[in-house]
Amino acid sequence: MVRIDFNRLRFLVIDDNAHMRRILRTLLHGFGAREVYEAEDGAAGLEAFTHYIPDIIITDWAMPIFDGLELAQMIRQPGANANPYVAIIMLTGHSEKKRVTAARDAGVTEFLAKPISAKGLYQRIVNVVANPRPFIKTKTYFGPDRRRNVNASYVGTERRKGGKADLIRQTALLEKVRAPG
């Protein structure tokens, strides 16, 4: 297990449910965190983000004023705020594929489905602290690289164009079948 100096990390918890904020605060303090700030909706969360400059944001999806998805999109604006690269962990009861994809496309770093567990939260925090992914900027996206793994068996066209990306070779399925061994 990776050891993290939690007492030097600054967290911002954004959730409209007071019980869930309390549970998260309890877990984070349990890990050893000292600085845990809270906000109860997306607007207050954005203001707190600007004010406290947290290292890690843990946000709910469904919230009044604007939701966690909109919040992530507002934060992932290069040049618009102090830290567009901030780690965003989305904690939500929504776990359907379309929701996870939407969160990913909004620039969320990690996704954690409720019910929450200390282990699950710890793992997500370790991921964002110890193994951050590079950011990708295109005309339509700015956020953590959505390709978490290199899939050696991927067959299809390379959608990223230019430079090194063009050099990625995809073996056609037919060639694979014909390949010896």
Added chain:
Amino acid sequence: MAPQKNTAAIATYGDHEVIKPENKLRKYVSDTPFVPGEDDPVARAEAALAELSGEFGSMMDEECDRLDKERRAVLKQGFTKATTEKLFHAAHDIKGQAATFGYPAVASAADSLCRLIEYTPDATRIPSRLVDQHVDAVRAIYREYTRSDAQNLAGILSARLREVTDEFLIHENRNRPDILEQITGGPSIVPE
């Protein structure tokens, strides 16, 4: 608080940039492995949550009362945008928190209510009786949780609610194949 300046290595390609921001958090990671008997942060957090667990019953009471209140608002005012959203959020919060509070068997009935609201294209067509049955089931499962057969009954009740809900949803979405796929689709793709 004064913002710290970000530095990042940027590689530009044809239609995208790959940016490697300076990892300011890396310095908080220690490579020294945990030794047996050492204070485990996950165990510590679980113990802290266990200390809080004495309050979970009253938290669950509040969530169930909230669900009942939003159900009454729907029955009184109908399915407006506001009443529908509030009912959905109340059910959604129970779905997400019930297991943490120690009542995992309550979550399924709440989840079924969430599906009923989320996937019905015109909420005004939702039978109020079906809403009542869901809300009453959530509250009853929670209220009777200490019964020895509570888990079993909760499973039967939730499965039946889900069955009736799915029948209704399939009918209401009969001309929306993409939604039908979601209703009858696979399990969550989120890792544990």
